[in-house]
Amino acid sequence: MIHCVSLANLSDDFYRLIVFNFILSYKGYRIVIESTFR
Secondary structure, three states: OOHHHHHHHHHHHHHHHHHHHHHHHHHHHHHHHHHHHH
């Protein structure tokens, strides 16, 4: 039971990490595009 809970927490942290990285990369690409077309 504890093992399942730890796996659920791990997957939740992993999902947050992916979303955080996606947001950072999106902002990074947006900055590059804006600086390129200026």
